[in-house]
Ligand SMILES: CCCCCCCCCCC/C=C/C(=O)SCCNC(=O)CCNC(=O)[C@H](O)C(C)(C)COP(=O)(O)OP(=O)(O)OC[C@H]1O[C@@H](n2cnc3c(N)ncnc32)[C@H](O)[C@@H]1OP(=O)(O)O
């Protein structure tokens with residue numbers, strides 16, 4: 095079959111209103127319209143072409159990124175795009191660049207930690223891109239006193255940085271503080287005196303994150319004007335006297351709470367993109383299994399393919415909704431902070447850290463699984479999956495290594511449990527700990543597979559598992575005379591308890607989403623199927639936890655798996671429509687395997703001939719290396 099829509103028969107099977115699902119996925123009709131318009135604008139502009147990225151040398155790649163960033167900025171000005179539209183445009187350009195750190199961390203750091211006066215001075219310059227900034231926290235070795243190493247945008251482009259460094263006044267060390275530092279001349283871009291700055295070198299994958307100039311920075315007797323210390327949290331007077339505002343010191347790390355929240359939302363984008371590619375290709379690809387001379391089986395009909403693919407599809411939706419909720423939580427905590435209410439900051443920190451860890455780990459693994467789900471073709475750059483993986487996988491490390499972040503969540507959980515004794519009632523995502531006595535001894539009453547479809551049953555099983563794992567850790571910790579020693583010794587168990595807690599959050603937010611009014615024929619029902627797949631897949635994967643804590647019986651674990659298989663069958667006819675609801679353009683997907691019309695094979699064949707190796711029939715190097723070898727073999731054969 096040439097041309098046409100090769101997936102039309104799949105699209106006809108959908109049992110729900112895809113257009114309505116697109117609105118749910120986008121978050122609102124307005125968000126959908128903005129995304130739709132801007133993604134098409136980018137896709138239709140040849141200046142944003144990206145299919146040649148894996149072929150470019152680092153220098154060509156980087157210059158190309160600078161060209162795109164400058165062109166994107168020109169379009170933003172010409173079209174008078176709003177902040178929301180401009181950020182969508184950068185998103186759909188789909189190329190990591192210094193601008194990510196400028197808009198995503200430099201500006202938020204000044205907004206969050208600068209005084210009113212500092213904001214008035216620096217923000218207009220940054221908003222007009224008259225200065226370009228980055229966020230310099232991480233160091234080459236540990237200790238806030240060697241070289242900065244890793245900051246994106248630092249290596250070649252940033253004129254300024256928010257630098258985190260120890261503040262010492264009168265010989266007293268006040269800990270890490272943020273400072274705005276000018277790095278390069280605004281006239282000729284040369285580093286200012288005392289500053290050594292450069293790129294740290296090639297990173298994993300061709301193209302991928304190599305469009306970013308992650309950098310190294312050293313200072314030698316560099317003077318930072320006093321008023322360039324970010325002074326919302328603490329101040330140094332003209333006389334050198336140090337003082338602190340009446341706000342928690344942790345606000346110094348506020349930018350990380352903001353960015354981790356955006357990383358969770360971004361996880362759903364990266365995972366849904368990989369899932370869209372793997373789902374469409376799984377419907378196109380046929381292998382064996384034909385009966386009575388009929389067409390061969392679409393690989394999406396194999397139960398093994400479904401049991402690997404559909405939990406990822408469900409996870410993409412789950413991360414979307416938890417990301418939406420996390421955005422709300424962040425907005426809420428920000429409003430409270432402005433009113434000097436700091437009570438929800440620890441929870442916001444724990445949620446952003448834990449969910450960043452969980453969603454990025456699952457997304458990185460999920461992209462790789464999608465590559466395998468596409469068989470050999472998934473390994474071709476034209477599948478879009480190798481580059482997506484290489485760009486995405488550092489999310490498990492940046493903004494805090496995922497294990498380190500889970501340990502932060504574990505500390506928060508242990509603290510929450512320890513405060514129960516003093517009568518402090520936990521709220522928000524730890525409210526369930528308030529029923530710890532019930533959760534320690536409750537019995538799951540699932541008797542048949544369909545009982546696993548009841549939200550209350552699922553929630554109680556996840557709450558009981560999480561509470562029991564945290565309580566076990568707390569009990570074991572209490573056996574140590576030195577709490578820090580205990581924490582280090584039990585860190586493996588603590589990480590598992592933190593994972594259980596974060597999975598509970600994601601499951602419960604998906605269930606809460608389903609309690610909202612969701613318009614559109616069959617939309618809520620499909621989301622219900624996905625929610626149950628997500629929860630029961632986790633239960634199946636972590637059944638060791640659920641069984642060892644006595645939350646469920648082996649028979650109930652068996653029934654959960656039986657129900658899961660039934661749910662896969664329900665998801666199957668809707669699979670293509672569920673990925674169409676992401677509304678991705680072929681440009682954004684950047685994948686022949688995932689193209690909307692499913693016309694995969696002619697496109698793969700055509701693309702192969704565009705590879706530079708196929709520019710000539712006989713390759714460069716043949717005369718030099720191959721021809722003499724062949725001649726040598728001939729001579730040897732004659733002997
Ligand atoms: C439009 C948006 C587009 C966005 C695009 C963005 C693209 C992203 C590209 C990638 C950029 C990457 C940037 C980076 O990686 S920046 C560097 C980030 N580094 C880290 O995340 C390091 C991880 N380590 C930590 O977070 C540590 O906690 C920290 C170094 C911050 C402090 O360590 P320290 O040992 O001094 O302190 P503790 O960890 O023991 O914590 C002490 C107490 O403070 C609480 N805490 C910690 N962090 C926070 C926070 N962020 N907010 C609130 N509170 C925090 C912690 O819970 C402890 O509390 P208790 O004393 O009550 O236990």
Ligand SMILES: Cc1cc2nc3c(=O)[nH]c(=O)nc-3n(C[C@H](O)[C@H](O)[C@H](O)COP(=O)(O)OP(=O)(O)OC[C@H]3O[C@@H](n4cnc5c(N)ncnc54)[C@H](O)[C@@H]3O)c2cc1C
Nearest residue numbers: 195229230231232244245246488491492493494495497498
């Ligand atoms: C692509 C990319 C972009 C980045 N961009 C920026 C940026 O713009 N600005 C910036 O400042 N930084 C940036 N970073 C740096 C990033 O924030 C750090 O790499 C990250 O926080 C992890 O720190 P680390 O590299 O020192 O890892 P380490 O802390 O050295 O981790 C190494 C191993 O030790 C383990 N480990 C470390 N501490 C503990 C502990 N306490 N308990 C148990 N295990 C532990 C970790 O789990 C990990 O397995 C970027 C990094 C990358 C990869």
